[in-house]
Amino acid sequence: MTNANRLAEHYQRALRADEVLAQIDAHFPAGPTLHQLAPLDQLHIGGVAASARLLERLDPTTHVNVLDVGAGLGGLMRQGAALGFQMTGLDITHGFSVLNRALCSRVNQPDAPPLAWVTGDAGALPFADNSFDAVLFQHSLLNMPDANRVIAQSRRVLRPGGQLVMHEVVSGPNVAHLRYPVPWAANSEHSHLLNLSELTRLLETGGFQLVHVDDWSEMALAWRQRQRQKSRRHDQPCCHPSGYLANAF
Template structure:
């Protein structure tokens, strides 16, 4: 039977939409990582910022030491780690202990030994200067309260000539536009090299001048 009060249903739906918009605006103004309880969403397929596109633009090579910031449950971790074999290492730093534990379990199940998950804040990375040949973060930069500080930290831990790949995709409320990324990264000493994507998302590569 059809509802005798369609206006109430409409108002209810409108209320949900308004609440959703309000939540998105609040989340954008108060950046924070995706909660572990919502991890199922970060394992969904990602158009534009695919695993292959990220890996190809990053160009990981056997024997390199690479950093992933904000790996979450490891959506990009395993493909990149395989490209570093036989003697390269992928360090995966996440600010959420639950994500680090989840990733450790996933790596054990996959018998993947060249990944080192660690707890770490992108605004104060637990690594020495010039530690890595490359680094990447996907759907992460906008979640960091001080993006320029995080970019400065990435600049610090990358070797001269090192590569940085950043991926962003709408409708992420923390979406960082390519122009914003370029301006902020260049202020921290990066050189903008390439952008691959569409109007709704992109993967960009930057580098540290040699």
């Protein structure tokens, strides 16, 4: 089994798409709203609000065609489509792509641009050069072992002057406290966290000019505390989420 197949298996092994869709149909016969789906498709740190901050960095009049790398179940895609972006979602886990499409068919977004779903590897993007005005990453680079190749592919499919926008988890000073399994990996084989300096260097050497960097650690930790308010266990932060905006040369 290849590394890509093992990663897809990690995410897909507990996926019960038929059960998920049956419950959604039972609870929301008229179709769910984006916020009603958020507990299922916006599991990244910060939820819907984090996706909104990511999308605020783009303009649907100039960034018409947007690629979401590691689209998962499509929460960011549908949120972007609601703002007028033409979203294409790529994920290495085919089960996610299939369920993503099924969820989109249940959400009432009659005025949104059409969506597209592709199962594929971010290190070998199945798109022509200069295909997109923007490329998004949200908690997806952390699963990719060859980040240099992924960034090179992202640069290739971006038009000149296009933008790369990231909401990524990066390693912090307490990374030694990280214990598996974690939400994105059952073991160290699929966890590829970079620290902030490494990620910055990766983007700059990959042909991008950084124009905006945010450290969302405080907001993320506050969000995490709210999500886990019933738990008394204290976790030291091993990772920090960062927001990046980079222009392609």
